[in-house]
Amino acid sequence: MRKHILILGALALALSYKASAQSFLENSQVNGSFQTDAQYYMLDEGIGITDLNGKKLGINGFGKVNYTNGNFSAGIRFEAFLPEMNGFRSELNGVGLANFFATYDNGFVGITVGDVYDQFGSGLVFRSYEEWSLGMDNALRGARIVLRPTQGVTLKAVYGRQRYYWAPYLEKDFAADDYRGIVRGVDGEWDLNQSIPALGDSKFRMSIGGSFVSKKQYDQSLFYYIPENVGAAAGRINLGYGNWAFSTEYAYKINDPSAINNFIYKEGRALLSSLSYSQKGFGAVLQVKRVDNMSFKSMYTGKQNDLDINFIPPINYTHTHSLPSMYTYSTQPNGEMAAQLQINYTIPKGTALGGRYGTKLAFNMSQVNDIVRDSIMDNGELVINKPGSLGYASRFFAISDHRFFRDINFEIDKKISPNWHVTAQYINLYYDIETIEGHVGAPVVKANIGFMDVTYKINKKQSIRLELQGLWENEVHKGYEYEESEKKDFQKRGDWAAALIEYTITPHWSFSIADKWNYGNPVEEYRDHYFTGTITYIKDATRVMLSAGRQSEGVVCVGGVCRTVPASSGVTLTVSTSF
Amino acid sequence: MKKLMTLLLLALFATGLQAQSKTDLPNVTLKDLNGKDVNIAKLSNNGNPIALTFWATWCGPCIKEHNALNEVYQDWQDETGVKIYAVSIDDSRSTAKVKPMVDGKGWEFDILLDVNSDLKRAMNVSNPPHTFLFDGSGKLVYQHTGYIDGAEDDLYEEILKVAKKKK
Numbered sequence: 001m002r003k004h005i006l007i008l009g010a011l012a013l014a015l016s017y018k019a020s021a022q023s024f025l026e027n028s029q030v031n032g033s034f035q036t037d038a039q040y041y042m043l044d045e046g047i048g049i050t051d052l053n054g055k056k057l058g059i060n061g062f063g064k065v066n067y068t069n070g071n072f073s074a075g076i077r078f079e080a081f082l083p084e085m086n087g088f089r090s091e092l093n094g095v096g097l098a099n100f101f102a103t104y105d106n107g108f109v110g111i112t113v114g115d116v117y118d119q120f121g122s123g124l125v126f127r128s129y130e131e132w133s134l135g136m137d138n139a140l141r142g143a144r145i146v147l148r149p150t151q152g153v154t155l156k157a158v159y160g161r162q163r164y165y166w167a168p169y170l171e172k173d174f175a176a177d178d179y180r181g182i183v184r185g186v187d188g189e190w191d192l193n194q195s196i197p198a199l200g201d202s203k204f205r206m207s208i209g210g211s212f213v214s215k216k217q218y219d220q221s222l223f224y225y226i227p228e229n230v231g232a233a234a235g236r237i238n239l240g241y242g243n244w245a246f247s248t249e250y251a252y253k254i255n256d257p258s259a260i261n262n263f264i265y266k267e268g269r270a271l272l273s274s275l276s277y278s279q280k281g282f283g284a285v286l287q288v289k290r291v292d293n294m295s296f297k298s299m300y301t302g303k304q305n306d307l308d309i310n311f312i313p314p315i316n317y318t319h320t321h322s323l324p325s326m327y328t329y330s331t332q333p334n335g336e337m338a339a340q341l342q343i344n345y346t347i348p349k350g351t352a353l354g355g356r357y358g359t360k361l362a363f364n365m366s367q368v369n370d371i372v373r374d375s376i377m378d379n380g381e382l383v384i385n386k387p388g389s390l391g392y393a394s395r396f397f398a399i400s401d402h403r404f405f406r407d408i409n410f411e412i413d414k415k416i417s418p419n420w421h422v423t424a425q426y427i428n429l430y431y432d433i434e435t436i437e438g439h440v441g442a443p444v445v446k447a448n449i450g451f452m453d454v455t456y457k458i459n460k461k462q463s464i465r466l467e468l469q470g471l472w473e474n475e476v477h478k479g480y481e482y483e484e485s486e487k488k489d490f491q492k493r494g495d496w497a498a499a500l501i502e503y504t505i506t507p508h509w510s511f512s513i514a515d516k517w518n519y520g521n522p523v524e525e526y527r528d529h530y531f532t533g534t535i536t537y538i539k540d541a542t543r544v545m546l547s548a549g550r551q552s553e554g555v556v557c558v559g560g561v562c563r564t565v566p567a568s569s570g571v572t573l574t575v576s577t578s579f
Numbered sequence: 580m581k582k583l584m585t586l587l588l589l590a591l592f593a594t595g596l597q598a599q600s601k602t603d604l605p606n607v608t609l610k611d612l613n614g615k616d617v618n619i620a621k622l623s624n625n626g627n628p629i630a631l632t633f634w635a636t637w638c639g640p641c642i643k644e645h646n647a648l649n650e651v652y653q654d655w656q657d658e659t660g661v662k663i664y665a666v667s668i669d670d671s672r673s674t675a676k677v678k679p680m681v682d683g684k685g686w687e688f689d690i691l692l693d694v695n696s697d698l699k700r701a702m703n704v705s706n707p708p709h710t711f712l713f714d715g716s717g718k719l720v721y722q723h724t725g726y727i728d729g730a731e732d733d734l735y736e737e738i739l740k741v742a743k744k745k746k
Contacts (some may be wrong), residue, residue: 029603031702031703032703033703033705035705065705066701066703068605068606068701070606071606073605073606073701093691105606107618117695117696117697117700118669118695119671119694119695121671122671123670123671127671129670129695129696130696132705133706176722191614191615191616192616193613193614193615194614194616205613205614207614238614239614240614245678249677272671274675276675276678277679278678278679278681278683279683280682280685281681281682281683281685282683283678283679283680283681283682283683284679284683285676285678285679287675287677311670311671313670313671313672314672315673318636318637318672318673320637320639321639341669341677342676342680343679343683344679344680344682344683344684345683346683346684346685357650358685360646360683360684362683413646415646434710455728457728457729460729460730460732461729463727463728463729465728488696491692498620504727504728504729505727506727506728506730506732506733507723507727507730507733509727510727536725538723538724538725538727540721540722540723540724541709541722541723541724542724542726543724576705576706576724578702578703578704578705578722578724579703
């Protein structure tokens with residue numbers, strides 16, 4: 001690490017004192033950002049927090065500085081978890097230089113050394129990215145070269161090792177349980193419209209691309225032969241004609257036994273396609289996805305959400321209000337068949353239904369089922385998913401009856417007058433909590449959810465917003481009979497009501513109080529209130545937010561900003577700024 | 580190591596503080612809705628101001644903000660010549676939904692796709708919405724994070740300060 005910093009420092013210094021210092025300085029830019037999230041935890045027997053396990057305070061912070069000069073840029077990011085806040089992985093505990101890079105890019109060639117974030121196509125075989133609010137970062141430390149030999153053609157190559165919290169990157173420093181492999185990949189994309197002048201302004205649009213990624217890992221297993229090189233390839237095509245667009249990507253991976261797929265030697269496949277049509281005032285998009293055994297990690301023993309080389313996007317609607325976002329679907333990399341349809345329509349201004357400002361409507365439906373797995377012959381016996389075997393056979397278009405998730409929702413967004421604005425949504429949800437969250441034996445969540453969000457503008461500077469939400473579970477309700485041993489499966493289950501009132505003064509202040517009440521939980525002691533008060537101050541690019549109360553898991557949007565929060569009771573302070 | 584870091588930071592700051600940069604628009608290439616490459620550093624608007632507004636299809640406050648901006652955008656353009664580039668930070672989960680949503684809501688902005696968060700990182704955006712305003716020469720004059728109802732009026736005041744033609 002020290003060596004890297006030295007090189008970076010030397011480079012920056014050398015460049016700073018170049019002969020043509022004058023023009024150089026004129027082009028120099030420095031910018032950066034800081035954020036600190038701190039939580040003070042308190043005991044709260046009401047929501048089952050009877051022991052803080054010696055942790056009263058959690059602090060997550062980062063500071064980042066970027067330097068740019070024409071075609072050259074470099075940056076560093078410090079991170080501190082002292083210790084990490086609840087809900088973040090304990091491996092994050094610590095302070096240090098988490099990320100650095102230097103890039104030279106003159107449009108024809110781009111070279112990056114250090115930590116690389118990139119993705120090939122939609123990420124089915126490679127994506128390295130960072131999501132601070134989730135404590136997740138799988139940056140590839142190594143190098144990347146991008147070549148653009150001619151207009152419309154982009155070639156990329158990446159090589160490196162992924163970030164694994166604070167674990168060292170050199171093999172000789174690896175811990176016994178950390179044998180991360182090396183990831184290398186190439187990708188090419190050709191955009192016909194940009195490279196063929198005759199197609200420049202054509203209604204017809206087309207681009208194609210392909211990638212190959214492989215990992216070199218270490219076989220540490222006593223039971224299985226682990227392949228030391230695992231390759232994956234993907235091809236993609238994007239087509240458009242006028243208002244229509246179609247894109248598809250197909251990925252294939254050779255056998256890659258791992259802790260996630262139960263050490264089967266089956267190949268992996270994934271398909272992601274979308275078709276859309278849109279014109280002013282109307283847009284529709286249909287997406288389908290098939291995933292079969294596509295977990296791809298640079299450490300075959302990895303089980304958690306880290307060291308993923310690829311990214312299989314969940315395509316369902318992302319809810320941001322607190323009740324619907326309690327049940328957020330996450331991709332099942334071992335197998336899923338998914339479809340999603342979204343329609344947006346604006347009833348024009350000046351019509352009977354559109355009124356003076358127009359009325360915005362949105363419809364979304366998404367469903368995810370399991371794939372079908374058929375048994376296969378292995379050493380003279382029929383097996384399904386047996387470790388060490390070829391796993392199973394799966395017909396490409398067959399859909400299992402096992403439904404993981406379904407969401408049907410309808411939204412109306414209407415400005416009624418210069419002062420009144422209303423948004424309302426109805427959601428019908430099916431959520432297989434046993435599969436998605438691993439609560440073995442817990443009954444499926446079948447819920448109707450509604451919310452209404454009303455904003456009243458008092459004057460040019462001040463507004464009041466009221467948010468009312470309800471969640472009703474059809475089959476799990478107050479009278480539900482449960483065994484004592486099942487009790488823990490009923491956390492957050494049953495009916496909920498929530499309300500929030502927010503008062504804002506532009507450009508700086510937001511004050512809000514909110515309550516979420518699990519009034520219909522079948523277990524009496526779980527019928528809790530989650531009461532929160534929040535003050536936010538924003539000045540330009542600086543935001544300070546102080547909140548106190550109970551927080552249950554989910555996505556919270558207050559003061560105009562959304563983030564995910566874990567369950568807790570206490571006081572939270574967030575300070576963020578960029579310059 | 581600490582010393583080295585301090586040295587490096589000092590060097591960075593020393594060069595940065597004396598800097599009188601030509602343009603604050605970073606050298607990052609994004610795609611527009613037709614898949615065409617757009618280099619941010621080369622954006623120009625005939626000497627009129629440019630606003631970059633970061634948003635995502637899953638971000639409620641962002642959609643509120645852009646609905647509000649869309650209502651006044653035509654007037655703003657007539658009065659100040661400002662051009663708004665709405666930068667979607669949707670990743671592959673939702674990039675396919677961007678165009679249908681933009682069209683469905685009738686937004687008039689130029690849309691750019693930051694699928695790999697390159698511009699988001701280069702401009703130090705932590706959470707959307709986040710708005711940047713550049714004057715006609717590409718100098719950053721104002722930025723704001725979050726959206727509070729009515730915040731578009733504050734942005735407009737800033738635009739008026741740097742606009743060439745005023746009403």
